[in-house]
Amino acid sequence: MATNAEIAGRFEEFADLLEADDVEYKPRAYRRAAENIRAHPVPIGDRVADGDEAILDEIDGVGDAISSKIVEYVETGSIEELEELRAALPIDIADITRIEGVGPKTAGKLYRELGVQTLDDLEEAAEANEIQAIKGFGPKTEANIRDGIEFAREVGQRQLLGEARPLADDVLEFLGNVDAVERCEVAGSIRRWRETIGDVDALVGTDDNEAVIEAFVGWDSVDDVIESGPEKASVRVGEIRVDLRVVVPEEFGSALQYFTGSKDHNVRLRNYAIDRGMKLNEYGAFDVSAVDDHEADQRVGDRVAGETEAGMYEALDLPWIPPELREDRGEIAAAENGELPDLITREDVRGDLHSHTEWSDGNTSIEAMVEAAESKGYDYYGVADHAEGPGVVGGMGLSNTEILEQVEQIREVDAASEITVFAGIEANIDADGEIGLSEDVIHALDVVVASTHSALDQDAETATDRLVRAIENPAIDVLGHPSGRLLNERSGLDFDATALGAAAAEHGTALEVNSNPRRLDLWGSAVQAAVEEGAPISINTDAHQPSTLEYMRWGVHTARRGWAEPGDVINTWELEELREFLH
Template sequence: MPLAASYQNPANQAIAAIFNEIADLLEVEQANPFRVRAYRNAARLVEGMTEGVDAMLARGADLTALPGIGTDLAAKMREIVETGTCAMLARVRTEVPPYVVQLLQLPGLGSKRARILQHELGITSLDELARAAAAHRIRELHGFGARSESRLLEALNAHLARDRRYGLAIAKPCADALTRYLMASGLIDRLVVAGSYRRGRDTVGDLDLLITGKNRAQIVDHFVHYKEVANRISAGPTRASVVLKNGMQVDLRVVRADAFGAALVYFTGSKPHNIALRKLAQAQGLKISEYGVFRGKERIAGQTEASVYQAVGLPWIAPELREDHGEIDAARSGTLPLLIEERDIKGDLHVHTSASDGTASLEVMAAQARLRGYQYVAVTDHSPRIAVAHGLTAERLAAQADAIDRFNAEHEGWPVLLKGVEVDILEDGSLDLPDAVLGRLDLVVGAIHSHFNLPVAQQTARILRAIDHPHFSILAHPLGRLIGERNACNVDLKRVLTAIAQRGCYVEANAQPTRLDLSDYGCRLAKMEGVLVSIASDAHSPADLANMSLGVTQARRAWFGQTDVLNTRPLDALLTLLKHTM
């Protein structure tokens, strides 16, 4: 069965979102738990598929051949593809009070706690929830307490504050789908998604599309008729602004081909970078605008970005560096780094299989890694403390290690599977598996999955103790953040990275779009401390391996070259480095 990351297919993403919402609403109604589970399992399955359900239907595929999908769920999947919604969802929404639906939109609340808030406090809106939390009424409820009340208020404030910011798990599918729609029109010569999206920021406020094409008015008309448009803000001869159904604003500009480069510089930003660039131009008697570079009334550059930078005496600067963090001075002095590229990555050091909470077998994950041209993949299923992830006991991990050895012996020419584990770092800093089994592995990836709100001193000490473990190799998603859902935990990151450097182990830049942890800032700090970074997909399905590109982007924003990244090393060199940590 073809599997993939949900952000790659808007149809699959829509199905998963609707099925998850149905499951939440049914759970609030205390419906049959098997029915709830069926929708959740179907959502998870669809999220992991490489082929879109729309494409499957177009080629006449039988959806009931998918695991766990019966005729009823298959019919609903078809309905969502064809109509964009589902009558079942509309019906269940009418059976549940509207304010409960609103409460369920709050990250981390969940259907069971939403039901408690509804029945015990009569909460009917997010504003009422905020007032109840501020008045310390929630901590008095069974199952909550002061800490959970504080976390809920923090999550609520974060949820309300990010009305204009979208993580890449949302922004990327929107940008990809809209790009495909516009390019399929045959009207467009060039299209680039500019702005903070092009610079690789981990969240974006909106999408800025820059386009060239012969029939500008027709391009604008085609854009505003996109099926996902909920509201047209404006539409003119060369530009338009719309709001999509998910609330994201998209601005489109159709520009002349001979000014495309200048417009791309201007609309990519950042604003501080553009200001610094304009000041440099002014010192040379030049003027830079979205229309070109001018000496007096003469336009001397603008068709390409490179021509704009060349006109002011600079080499082209990669979009990821355009934050006014010294990139212009580096360009003037010839010291811009040769940035890492995805093709430099030799393998992935954090991958899950169906042995824990992945969706595919070890063999299927290896086959996808082979398609990506990797030399190696580390199988790092969860340890037993993560019960919801069906974590591996010492006995199951040992059996998996045997299976990996057999696989490698039988698959010459395939990526070498490395024996690993994502072991839970417990509250006291100990690891969730015995030394006997950890010592048999090629690498041990340690991670925190609980107790995120410990005081900074206690959290830091916890991680430092884990790093000191003789079998510890890589610290995974070090700050534990989930973009839009959970803030980074309180930890002295510099002290942790210093300890990692002294211990001779490594830190991870997790490339899951909901994590991106380390961020570009954390990656820069790691580089300053002399710590190699493992860019890892944290794949839970075969196509999740494509997350790697998002991690590479964060590394590029941190000015990383190839030598700054652990998994740019070929297998022999990698194994030598890993042995030093064990």
């Protein structure tokens, strides 16, 4: 059955092809629908296939026209209108638009003028100097396209948060040391801590644009300057594009709010402002209650906020909304009603319950991992090496006998350590939702993490039933990385996150936010669905060496995207409370 990601992908392609065909308005609507479909916690394809088309009414941006296309796709595997668009514009739109400066409209023009359908066609046209002959292009544009083709071939996917955020931190450190910079912050999806990002957006408040731009493009880490102007510049650092925008200091707060997004959050907030006689944009918050035509000028009306981001929300009598929540999933209503969550922070975490050692596929001893956990100030720490079973790479899983041997060693390390060391295991959930641990092993262990590593192509109903059966197993304490996905590699299981949350709440099983940046599984909207059902959450690193204990950062922000508070997360609890939960 079609997954949410697959359905979303069809509408993203729809949007690109429509834009390539110079259609206005529709592309934006399709992109918004695609984003909301992808993030929806319930597998809509399965629901529609079962005759529950009402599920589509719950998705923002999905009206009658888009709903009918979703039903058509679920029932037939295709959308007639999309097939017609593909026939009219037989372009590898995703490949071609990976090139810097080549959007869907440009791709459409290249096809109409030169018959370019693929990257190979584009390269051939560039080498033959045919692109510069097209009106509106020229030698420089052609050279940029030619230079970008190899890069587009190499980088066909969004960057992982865990790869891009460290660069963003470096950007902020660099900009913070530039004398002309008064304030700086990242914006866009990376500030909202999305699991993948397109590029790094940085914002600077300054009264000396020229000095900041000059310093930025001259940064030693820059591999290529894409463009540079009086108010913005773009560079490439490694494989990641970094976009800088500079504004006057008194507009820094409004620009930060605007460019952080998401678009849906901003649209909702702007409409909220309009209902109260206010106007919000990147230049500030303006009282336009006495203005007849407030669309005539971006800065029309009495400016009441803009220097700080918090002031933009205060102008609407709202508290500041953390960036992780700005996805238009109810955060503005929650702010209005004083119901914003008190989000978990990194400092709230007291331990990590899922990590690996050299006993299975880790590369470090139990002692070394425990020592690293101690250095983080944890109160407790869990070793959970792989048990043998389906999907464990290279046969690295431990047998029941080996697990009991490891438990003895963990007990010795625990006795010599300043923190509590839990003896755990990562068991394998088979296709039917069962685990292969013996009763004596289960009784010897402190914590059982159970994860899927195989049969990841099951339909959503089967996958949901499989995971619920595991949750109902009293031996299992934590459901590890529930979907089994690997970002940019495989989508993993599609399941009903609300159903998992309800089962986890009923049976006292924690749902894991796996902090490995290739997983981030559960993800924000799924965490939110689970928390709303009262499910306990566990944020773990799945670390295989001491350095990857740092992954906790990504897991915490992912849980924040799911509205998780400290009390929702079992590894923020006091030791005795956690012991009671595990037993």
